[in-house]
Amino acid sequence: MRLTLRIWRQRGPEEPGALSVYEIEDISPEMSFLEMLDTLNERLILRGEEPVAFDHDCREGICGACGMVINGQAHGPERTTTCQLHMRHFRDGDTIDVEPWRAAAFPVVKDLVVDRSAFDRIIGSGGFVSAPTGSAPEAHATPVPKPVADTAFEHAECIGCGACVAACPNGSAMLFTSAKVTHLNVLPQGQPERESRVLDMVGTMDAEGFGGCTNTGECAVACPKGIPLQSISTMNREFLRASLKNGGRGAR
Amino acid sequence: MALATRTDTGHERRPGQKRKPPRKPSFIGSVWRSTIGKKAVMAVTGLIMLAYLVAHMFANLKIFFGPGDLNGYAHWLRTLGEPFLPHEGFLWLARVGLLASVVLHGVAAYQLSRRDLAARPRGYAHQRRRASYATRTMRWGGVILGLFIVWHILDLTTLTVNERAEPGHPYENVVATFSTWYGNTIYIVAMLALGLHIRHGFWSAAQTLGAGRPRRDRALKLAANGLAAILTCGFIAVPIGVMSGVVS
Ligand code: HEM
Ligand code: FES
Numbered sequence: 001m002r003l004t005l006r007i008w009r010q011r012g013p014e015e016p017g018a019l020s021v022y023e024i025e026d027i028s029p030e031m032s033f034l035e036m037l038d039t040l041n042e043r044l045i046l047r048g049e050e051p052v053a054f055d056h057d058c059r060e061g062i063c064g065a066c067g068m069v070i071n072g073q074a075h076g077p078e079r080t081t082t083c084q085l086h087m088r089h090f091r092d093g094d095t096i097d098v099e100p101w102r103a104a105a106f107p108v109v110k111d112l113v114v115d116r117s118a119f120d121r122i123i124g125s126g127g128f129v130s131a132p133t134g135s136a137p138e139a140h141a142t143p144v145p146k147p148v149a150d151t152a153f154e155h156a157e158c159i160g161c162g163a164c165v166a167a168c169p170n171g172s173a174m175l176f177t178s179a180k181v182t183h184l185n186v187l188p189q190g191q192p193e194r195e196s197r198v199l200d201m202v203g204t205m206d207a208e209g210f211g212g213c214t215n216t217g218e219c220a221v222a223c224p225k226g227i228p229l230q231s232i233s234t235m236n237r238e239f240l241r242a243s244l245k246n247g248g249r250g251a252r
Numbered sequence: 253m254a255l256a257t258r259t260d261t262g263h264e265r266r267p268g269q270k271r272k273p274p275r276k277p278s279f280i281g282s283v284w285r286s287t288i289g290k291k292a293v294m295a296v297t298g299l300i301m302l303a304y305l306v307a308h309m310f311a312n313l314k315i316f317f318g319p320g321d322l323n324g325y326a327h328w329l330r331t332l333g334e335p336f337l338p339h340e341g342f343l344w345l346a347r348v349g350l351l352a353s354v355v356l357h358g359v360a361a362y363q364l365s366r367r368d369l370a371a372r373p374r375g376y377a378h379q380r381r382r383a384s385y386a387t388r389t390m391r392w393g394g395v396i397l398g399l400f401i402v403w404h405i406l407d408l409t410t411l412t413v414n415e416r417a418e419p420g421h422p423y424e425n426v427v428a429t430f431s432t433w434y435g436n437t438i439y440i441v442a443m444l445a446l447g448l449h450i451r452h453g454f455w456s457a458a459q460t461l462g463a464g465r466p467r468r469d470r471a472l473k474l475a476a477n478g479l480a481a482i483l484t485c486g487f488i489a490v491p492i493g494v495m496s497g498v499v500s
Pocket of ligand 2: 059083
């Protein structure tokens with residue numbers, strides 16, 4: 001395949017940045033999008049140019065590191081992560097635009113790499129359960145009904161890639177936060193922090209400068225793990241319930 | 253937590269200094285400060301206005317039964333609740349409630365919109381068409397509705413901008429409004445904007461207030477579209493009636 005790539009190049013957080021054009025040939029349709037970028041980088045290095053910086057780790061769709069916006073869509077045209085997107089979904093001769101996640105809370109570090117540590121701080125503020133340490137508890141000690149386990153698992157699938165924030169016109173982290181709130185708040189193990197979790201995580205989310213939800217639905221379309229849009233409604237319900245119960249006071 | 257392992261996250265204290273009790277956040281304050289809470293205020297005030305509009309729309313249709321019906325209804329509204337309420341007491345309660353709703357709704361919309369725009373300071377070079385028309389026009393559509401509300405009150409409540417209007421004769425005043433081209437245009441454009449606002453707004457309010465469920469989604473969207481269509485058609489029926497001479 002022969003492609004024209006227009007890739008966002010930015011030397012550092014404070015540098016201006018712009019789209020640079022690269023012509024690339026001999027791309028196999030079986031390559032993943034990241035392998036295509038690897039090929040480009042090898043050729044750039046041989047030419048003595050700076051390779052394109054992008055984040056990646058597992059390359060099997062489970063770590064969430066490889067986010068980038070391809071032709072205006074987070075992770076590109078398929079519902080999957082960029083590392084699992086293959087070049088066969090593009091046509092020979094295509095021009096492909098590659099940009100970093102755009103959100104005030106995700107500053108660009110370099111080229112396509114953004115700083116997603118705001119997500120870590122949201123998780124740190126409530127995305128956990130309190131459990132006594134020591135030997136593993138007996139698996140049947142806490143019964144979990146099947147539908148509850150299914151809901152929890154569906155939401156535990158979130159890999160924190162940030163596609164929801166990148167796709168949202170308001171740079172909102174509601175889908176991400178709601179995935180963790182729903183995952184833990186439906187489980188019996190999550191009950192002790194049921195109120196403080198949602199109040200603190202929403203508080204951190206707001207403090208990190210993410211936008212609000214206008215129910216545009218872009219996030220759920222972009223999510224490679226299929227977290228449903230209605231999870232935000234679940235988080236809203238949990239938040240309003242906790243505010244009524246706790247007067248808006250979290251654990252912190 | 254055991255004292256030995258407790259980490260104090262509060263302010264550093266000098267020995268002997270008393271710990272200041274943390275200020276208890278109020279329910280209203282913490283709701284208004286958070287993005288979710290502020291949106292919930294928008295949803296509740298929006299639904300209050302929506303409920304009012306449904307009643308208003310059905311009342312307007314009385315115009316098709318002649319001046320006696322509509323003017324009689326207007327008189328009844330002013331005496332409603334007497335003798336427990338003073339003359340026009342119910343009317344003023346409704347007005348105060350609606351004014352509070354529209355102000356809270358507008359202020360929350362403004363503050364949230366500012367925040368949303370700041371959270372996405374830079375867009376993508378490669379743009380795609382996003383979301384439905386109704387969803388994309390909530391902000392400007394809302395501004396149109398706000399301006400319409402002002403004009404509408406000056407036109408048919410205070411009668412300031414309505415030439416040939418007489419206090420106490422709503423039927424005749426409505427006919428006067430819809431006998432001008434600009435009266436019809438402003439009103440019909442605003443009602444189309446209202447339909448769009450409710451099409452997204454009703455479903456959105458359900459999400460905001462936590463009533464959204466994957467299996468309920470279709471029903472909620474259907475209800476939103478139905479409400480939007482009924483309100484828009486019901487309101488527009490009046491200027492059409494006047495223009496076509498059915499009401500005169
Ligand atoms: C002062 C004029 C108005 C302005 C500036 C305004 C603006 C807005 C905005 C910006 C939204 C949020 C849209 C979104 O989240 O995508 C909204 C939502 C809404 N509006 Fe309005 N609007 C106005 C008047 C009205 C009126 C007259 C009604 C009565 C039917 C109404 C009903 C609603 C409802 C039900 C929502 C949904 C709330 C939610 O998303 O939770 N609005 N409005
Ligand atoms: S590299 Fe881990 S999800 Fe793509």
